[in-house]
Amino acid sequence: MSTERRVPLDRKRVADTALRLLNEVGLDGLTLRAIAKELDVKAPALYWHFKDKQALLDEMATEMYRRMVAGTVLDPADSWRDRLLKVNRALRAALLGYRDGAKVFSGSRFTGTDHARGMEEHLRVLTAAGLTLGQAVGAARTATMFTIGFVTEEQGVVPLPGERREGYDIEERARRMADFPLTAEAGKVLFDDYDQQFEEGLALVIAGIEARYGVL
Template identity: 85%
Template sequence: MSTERRAPLDRGRVAETALRLLNETGLDGLTLRAIAGELDVKAPALYWHFKDKQALLDEMATEMYRRMVAGTSLDPADTWRERLLKVNRGLRTALLGYRDGAKVFSGSRFTGLDHARHMEADLRVLTGAGLTLAQAVHAGRTATAYTVGFVTEEQGVRPLPGERREGFDVEERAHRMAGFPLAAAAGHLLFDGYDAQFEEGLALVVAGVGARYGLG
């Protein structure tokens, strides 16, 4: 009989395993049964930690957020522009690390209060630049919504870096749409060069915040 002891099953271990499996199966294929099998336990054991799959997704999104914050260098002296740019670049990088990462993150409810300290710091930077709290919330939420939406679309074409879904060949698309030259040419801007696409869109969002609220 083996005397090897397994690590105790806890929320963190379950979420870590789920995030790892996510890259193999995608969100649709991620089941509690598959996660339990990977952990070598029966599926009901997971219900001691998560009441349903959405509760697990909430914990996965929270862990993604923790890793995003750990990998993003923020400075209390950041300008409001620098802070919006840094936070959303970090968010995109974190989401791209997982197949369907943006779908998992979108609409999830953070567990615990890990995010509150960082949200407080971001809001202090924005309100310190002259925004009201409501304006700061609108600015941050709009930038975040842009980032999550962008990555959702990006992962619809490239589920993971280096992968590309069938049916998104830009040259083939241009050939089919030859009768619509502007729309055909737009394919290179829509389905290639995602880093540049993201930066241009984020710059538009930040410029819009500045223009809307009269920030220098």
């Protein structure tokens, strides 16, 4: 038996294995049975650590967050705009690292309180800029929801870097939409250069926060 198989089964090992398997099979194919097979254990062994698949998805989302934080450098002197830009760029990059990463992250509940320190710091930056706590929460939530929604749609077309889902050929789409010239041309914006699309969308969100709350 290999050294890997002798490693005790715990929540982190299960979540790490699930995240690795996610890139191969996607969310729909990520079953507890498949994860157990990868770990060379029986499926019931996983229930000692996770009561159901959603509990596992919660831990996977939390681990994604931990990895994102570990790879992100933030400056306490950030302006509120810089902080929203940095955090959401980092979130997008983290989600794009996994097939269906945005779907796993969306609606999941963080386990433990690892995220509280970062949230406290972000809210401190936003409230120091003059936002009320309610406004700060609204601003952060709106930017985060934009990012998760954007990446969900992006991964519907490009599941992983270098892949492109069948049916999203821009030129073929333009030919099919030839009777609707604006719609045909829009495909070049909708289904290409997602980096630019994301930056433009995030800029619109930040401009909206500024206009809505009158924050400088």
